[in-house]
Amino acid sequence: xxxxxxxxxxxxxxxxxxxxxxxxxxxxxxxxxxxxxxxxxxxxxxxxxxxxxxxxxxxxxxxxxxxxxxxxxxxxxxxxxxxxxxxxxxxxxxxxxxxxxxxxxxxxxxxxxxxxxxxxxxxxxxxxxxxxxxxxxxxxxxxxxxxxxxxxxxxxxxxxxxxxxxxxxxxxxxxxxxxxxxxxxxxxxxxxxxxxxxxxxxxxxxxxxxxxxxxxxxxxxxxxxxxxxxxxxxxxxxxxxxxx
Amino acid sequence: xxxxxxxxxxxxxxxxxxxxxxxxxxxxxxxxxxxxxxxxxxxxxxxxxxxxxxxxxxxxxxxxxxxxxxxxxxxxxxxxxxxxxxxxxxxxxxxxxxxxxxxxxxxxxxxxxxxxxxxxxxxxxxxxxxxxxxxxxxxxxxxxxxxxxxxxxxxxxxxxxxxxxxxxxxxxxxxxxxxxxxxxxxxxxxxxxxxxxxxxxxxxxxxxxxxxxxxxxxxxxxxxxxxxxxxxxx
Numbered sequence: 354x355x356x357x358x359x360x361x362x363x364x365x366x367x368x369x370x371x372x373x374x375x376x377x378x379x380x381x382x383x384x385x386x387x388x389x390x391x392x393x394x395x396x397x398x399x400x401x402x403x404x405x406x407x408x409x410x411x412x413x414x415x416x417x418x419x420x421x422x423x424x425x426x427x428x429x430x431x432x433x434x435x436x437x438x439x440x441x442x443x444x445x446x447x448x449x450x451x452x453x454x455x456x457x458x459x460x461x462x463x464x465x466x467x468x469x470x471x472x473x474x475x476x477x478x479x480x481x482x483x484x485x486x487x488x489x490x491x492x493x494x495x496x497x498x499x500x501x502x503x504x505x506x507x508x509x510x511x512x513x514x515x516x517x518x519x520x521x522x523x524x525x526x527x528x529x530x531x532x533x534x535x536x537x538x539x540x541x542x543x544x545x546x547x548x549x550x551x552x553x554x555x556x557x558x559x560x561x562x563x564x565x566x567x568x569x570x571x572x573x574x575x576x577x578x579x580x581x582x583x584x585x586x587x588x589x590x591x592x593x594x595x596x597x
Numbered sequence: 598x599x600x601x602x603x604x605x606x607x608x609x610x611x612x613x614x615x616x617x618x619x620x621x622x623x624x625x626x627x628x629x630x631x632x633x634x635x636x637x638x639x640x641x642x643x644x645x646x647x648x649x650x651x652x653x654x655x656x657x658x659x660x661x662x663x664x665x666x667x668x669x670x671x672x673x674x675x676x677x678x679x680x681x682x683x684x685x686x687x688x689x690x691x692x693x694x695x696x697x698x699x700x701x702x703x704x705x706x707x708x709x710x711x712x713x714x715x716x717x718x719x720x721x722x723x724x725x726x727x728x729x730x731x732x733x734x735x736x737x738x739x740x741x742x743x744x745x746x747x748x749x750x751x752x753x754x755x756x757x758x759x760x761x762x763x764x765x766x767x768x769x770x771x772x773x774x775x776x777x778x779x780x781x782x783x784x785x786x787x788x789x790x791x792x793x794x795x796x797x798x799x800x801x802x803x804x805x806x807x808x809x810x811x812x813x814x815x816x817x818x819x820x821x822x823x824x825x826x827x828x829x830x831x
Contacts, residue, residue, distance in 0.1 A: 484815070503807035504807065505807060507807070523812075526808075537808045537810060540808040541806060548805075
């Protein structure tokens, strides 16, 4: 099988849950997006509004974000929807307090493409915010618990953005939780970008094993206790496909 | 090799390059043997200080940064001696060296070819004297490596009061010269091609740090955001 393009999220998914990678990227059964993922999208909408208009009241940005969240989750069956939605206001406020001092971003959602040697398909992705005058890019992550360091998957993603744009970039990740926030500088950018390349090579090697999508069912097995399968629909799909 | 690009079989545990250790606090050399107990491999140190004699591969010393306190295998960030040192990777890394030796028959055990790595200043200063002697005389012994014997160890005190500690500097002497033979150099330096993996794998010997340093907004941006005090222009 061939893949048209890779994305940092699909490559990270291959690492953390190969069976889910097969289900979503090979068999094409995208799983329902949970409320937590929608929260991330919604917070980003509110933060973007606040960064582009520095004088816009924060509560207006919060309202933008909450409206977006309600739209995205209107049909969601995620039982945590109300709880997760209630965290949005705090996250938007915290993120704006963290990022407004950087000034107005010079670009948003910048598209990055990289096709390193030996890879059949390019890796593509979009960074969140860039301040070219400072040589800084920032990716915003909403999470339940504040990490003490940049997570590996996030490091690969950000390393890919930074490495593809310039060899002299200050790449940062801002983590925002319902209670805290922190911005960390990415170290060893090239090494993390190379790691993503290595994973992409393995994905292509893995997919080259067969042109039959069903074959990949036969060589993977999902961990049903993983949070990836917490949604009843995902759990059902696993049972139907893997009989597990 | 498995489908994921790495072996999923259990490690044999006994195939790694064996180690020679120098305990600077005791002034003693230990040959660390990996012994299969039936329930797994364990390290068994054998004191080889008395009558210590070994061929030192001083042609291939690697220098740089070593972190022994990783909770697992040491983290080596080394380059061939004479190359510019890599950037210090972290607080846990100290200046150190690594090279290979072949122990004499009397003390070599089953695996006389070993690597030694250390960050102990006492050892480094002792080795430095041997190295200078080697540099001075190597042209008279082309294609040969020095056979070093341990003459003695000398206590060196450092620090004050309760912080005072004693380490032992080894004093070596070149007792002869011999062809390299089966002492084949195995590098831990990426610039020596030691860790080159297939398909352009990253050449670091340990996973790279992702970053845990909290950063503030750029100063220039802060200056633009914060209104200047009128007194600044007064």
